[in-house]
Amino acid sequence: MPHSRKLLVPFVAVALVLGVYWLAHRSARSSPGTGRGAAAPDFSLPQLNGEPLTLSAFRGKVVLLDFWATWCAPCREETPHLVDLQNKYGSRGLQIIGVSMDDGPEPVRDFYRDLKMNYPVVMGNAKTGELYGGVLGLPIAFLIGKDGRIHSKHIGETNIAIFEKEVVELLGE
Amino acid sequence: MKRRNVALSLGIIALLSASAVAYQASLIPASRLIQAEELAKILQSPKAEKPLMLQVGSHVLFTQAHIPGSEYVGAGSSESGLQQLRKRVEGLPRNKFLVLYCGCCPWIRCPNVEPADRALQAMGFSRVKVLYIPGNFGHDWLDKGYPVAKGD
Numbered sequence: 001m002p003h004s005r006k007l008l009v010p011f012v013a014v015a016l017v018l019g020v021y022w023l024a025h026r027s028a029r030s031s032p033g034t035g036r037g038a039a040a041p042d043f044s045l046p047q048l049n050g051e052p053l054t055l056s057a058f059r060g061k062v063v064l065l066d067f068w069a070t071w072c073a074p075c076r077e078e079t080p081h082l083v084d085l086q087n088k089y090g091s092r093g094l095q096i097i098g099v100s101m102d103d104g105p106e107p108v109r110d111f112y113r114d115l116k117m118n119y120p121v122v123m124g125n126a127k128t129g130e131l132y133g134g135v136l137g138l139p140i141a142f143l144i145g146k147d148g149r150i151h152s153k154h155i156g157e158t159n160i161a162i163f164e165k166e167v168v169e170l171l172g173e
Numbered sequence: 174m175k176r177r178n179v180a181l182s183l184g185i186i187a188l189l190s191a192s193a194v195a196y197q198a199s200l201i202p203a204s205r206l207i208q209a210e211e212l213a214k215i216l217q218s219p220k221a222e223k224p225l226m227l228q229v230g231s232h233v234l235f236t237q238a239h240i241p242g243s244e245y246v247g248a249g250s251s252e253s254g255l256q257q258l259r260k261r262v263e264g265l266p267r268n269k270f271l272v273l274y275c276g277c278c279p280w281i282r283c284p285n286v287e288p289a290d291r292a293l294q295a296m297g298f299s300r301v302k303v304l305y306i307p308g309n310f311g312h313d314w315l316d317k318g319y320p321v322a323k324g325d
Contacts (some may be wrong), residue, residue, distance in 0.1 A: 058317075069231060073282040101233045103248075125251020126236035130177050136238055138278055156279065156308070 034133040034153065040065070040144045041131040045122035048159070049107050053097070053122050056148065061095045061145040062170040064163060065132075067124065068098055070107040072138040074157035079115050081160035085167065086119045093146070093171050099124040101135060145170050199278050205290065207272060207302035213319045214310040222270055224302070229258060229289040230275035238315055239294075240274065241322040248288030249275070258289055259296065267297045274303070276310025 036043070040063070053077075055063070061148035066082060069076035088097045100108045100123035104107040105123055110120055132142065141158060143151045143166050152172055154162070217231040226243035242257050246261050247254030262271065271293060275285040286303050293301045300309045306313045315321050 069277070071231070071248060071284055072277060072278050073284060101231060103232045124233065126233055129233065129237045134237055134311055134315070136234055136311025136315060138274060155312075 010077050011101065012126055034142070034150055036150060036152065038150050040142065040148055040150050041049040043126065043128055043131060045124060047120050047122050048105055048112060053120055055097070058097070059093050060146050062089075062140075062146055062167055064094065064096045064167065066096060067099050067101055067129070067132070067135045067138060067140045069101045070111045071102070075139045076111075076158070078139060078157060079111075079117065082163075083118050085118065085160060087168055089164075089171065090118075094117065094167055097122065099128060101138060105159060114122060126150050143167070143170065189209075191248050192231050197296075198283045200287055201290055205301060205303055206305040209314055209319060210235055212240075212272060212304055213304075216242075216320070224270040224272040225262075225265070226260065226272045226274065227258065227289075228275065229254065229273050229285045230277040230283075234277060234310065236304075236319040236324060238310065238323060240314070243274070245325070247283035249273075249287070249292075254285075255292050258292055262293065262296065262298065265298075268299055270300045271298055272302045272304055274306065276304075276306040276314065278309065280305065280307050287315060303324060 004120070033039075040055060042054065042056045042127070044052045047053050064082070064085070066075075066078075068078070070076065082098075083094050086094065096119040099116070100121055101124050102108050107120060108123070112118075121136060132140070136154070137153075139157065141154045141163070143163070144153075145151050152166060180201065195258070209262065212224075212265050222282060223242070226240055227246045228239055228243050229246060229249035231248065232245055239245070244261070247257035249255060262269070265271075273286055273289050273293070275283050283306075290301060
């Protein structure tokens with residue numbers, strides 16, 4: 001083997017390993033874009049009654065998209081505040097949508113009934129999580145403007161006053 | 174008056190119970206925790222003994238990203254998850270190196286790792302480590318550049 005080719009082999013091997021690592025890492029976290037101003041990735045997912053819900057059908061409303069699960073303590077604590085927020089601003093154009101990351105709908109149905117939730121909840125999946133940049137910890141919420149663009153992303157438990165301030169801003173009040 | 178005292182006592186009991194659940198991961202002794210950096214080093218080292226890594230949180234989160242080579246065994250907060258965990262390890266030697274992890278929520282709010290750790294302790298496993306994930310798996314593992322895999 002010529003000397004130059006001998007030198008090339010380890011470089012190609014390292015490049016291949018790095019490429020494979022980058023692809024794996026990228027696919028686990030990347031998404032078409034979930035930063036401020038990006039169009040909120042559309043989805044159609046089953047609600048608890050089995051009826052599909054399509055995010056883009058809510059264009060023209062301010063949407064608070066809340067990724068949560070019944071086993072997530074901070075999510076459970078946030079829910080009554082979200083119910084209040086929907087009550088207060090629903091008629092003015094706010095639509096909260098819960099995306100449950102539970103493994104099945106049974107506990108979600110019980111929780112929905114017990115907490116008298118007043119906004120639709122869909123059953124999310126890994127694909128939905130990836131669309132939104134990887135939902136690898138809960139809760140995560142996105143505030144989406146009337147134009148369907150992402151306004152903000154909130155990771156972890158968020159004070160309801162922060163949500164309310166942004167909702168009011170997005171409603172143009 | 175008597176009724177008010179009973180109501181007050183019940184309220185306090187409920188509050189204490191809620192606190193106990195909320196902070197149960199904090200009950201795991203520091204000696205049984207393993208940091209992400211340490212685990213990553215073990216996984217990278219060709220000579221190091223590799224643990225059996227079990228994710229005891231959410232399957233939906235596991236499918237999005239998990240530690241390569243780890244297995245999903247059900248949520249530690251549910252009885253069915255604990256049963257799956259016991260079934261997975263029942264035939265293993267009690268000195269098998271095991272690592273449990275979740276990362277669904279901030280550490281002090283994680284409902285899964287402590288019951289899973291307790292179940293393994295009760296079965297007599299002597300080399301159990303719990304991966305300390307202070308925030309969540311995305312922030313404390315994936316975003317730090319440690320290896321991940323996708324799918325089941």
